[in-house]
Amino acid sequence: xxxxxxxxxxxxxxxxxxxxxxxxxxxxxxxxxxxxxxxxxxxxxxxxxxxxxxxxxxxxxxxxxxxxxxxxxxxxxxxxxxxxxxxxxxxxxxxxxxxxxxxxxxxxxxxxxx
Amino acid sequence: xxxxxxxxxxxxxxxxxxxxxxxxxxxxxxxxxxxxxxxxxxxxxxxxxxxxxxxxxxxxxxxxxxxxxxxxxxxxxxxxxxxxxxxxxxxxxxxxxxxxxxxxxxxx
Numbered sequence: 001x002x003x004x005x006x007x008x009x010x011x012x013x014x015x016x017x018x019x020x021x022x023x024x025x026x027x028x029x030x031x032x033x034x035x036x037x038x039x040x041x042x043x044x045x046x047x048x049x050x051x052x053x054x055x056x057x058x059x060x061x062x063x064x065x066x067x068x069x070x071x072x073x074x075x076x077x078x079x080x081x082x083x084x085x086x087x088x089x090x091x092x093x094x095x096x097x098x099x100x101x102x103x104x105x106x107x108x109x110x111x112x113x114x
Numbered sequence: 115x116x117x118x119x120x121x122x123x124x125x126x127x128x129x130x131x132x133x134x135x136x137x138x139x140x141x142x143x144x145x146x147x148x149x150x151x152x153x154x155x156x157x158x159x160x161x162x163x164x165x166x167x168x169x170x171x172x173x174x175x176x177x178x179x180x181x182x183x184x185x186x187x188x189x190x191x192x193x194x195x196x197x198x199x200x201x202x203x204x205x206x207x208x209x210x211x212x213x214x215x216x217x218x219x220x221x222x
Contacts, residue, residue: 003157035212042118042200042212056207090158100148100204101166105158 002026004093004106012112013081021076021109025093031055032074033094033103034066038087046089049074050096081113116141118203120213127191128221135186135216137175137201146204147184149175153197161186161199171195196220 005024013019025032034046045058049068057064063079072093078085088110092103117140127133139145149161162170164177164184175186184201201213 031208033208033210035210040123040214042120042214043202043210045209045211048208056209058209097208099146099163099208100202100210101160101163103160103210107157 004091004104006091006106006109008109009107010110012114015081015083015113017081019078019081019111021089022073023091023106024073026104028095029093030072030096031094032068032072033092034076035090035092036087037090043090047076083113086111086113116203116205116211118201118211118213120201120216122216123214124217124219126219126221129193130190133188133191133195133218135199135218137184137186137213139182139184139203141203141205143205145177147177148202148204149186150200150202151197191220193220193222
């Protein structure tokens, strides 16, 4: 069974540009979670999508947004990139309403803003 | 405020020695706590969940509500235990609050 896949693995953008990160969940999982992991910090919750709807978002500015497609894959968009957006972005998937031991994580996208 | 604190960024112990990775939390509700591990070049994966009370790879963790702690312990460390360990607290809407992580190094 394929795991959670994220693309691209690395992304280099210039300050002010937009970045788009993609995540494909495990087959059968309807929930997708996005986390930001900045250097030296723990994972910070960004967004949670389920059945195409945004269910919850963390304490991030509106320039962080996303969506979930009918096939449950998801995109994370970061507009007007700032240097401090440089981080590892992790995606996880689960069945709806499954506690955290049901999360499966992807390998992440390393975003570098220069 | 909801918070998870892992006070040690780095913990280095000798093989065969006991290991304790500390985790303290702040949460007004009933806590759901987890330990995740990330081995070198591998994905983040669940190690254990407090409700299951299982011992995984020799690790155990006991929830102490009085001390608001969920420390991870192993009586005899092995070299393959070297990894990053994260403590996480699940709050409402299935959101996870994460600690900053502890890098565990097991010396031969």
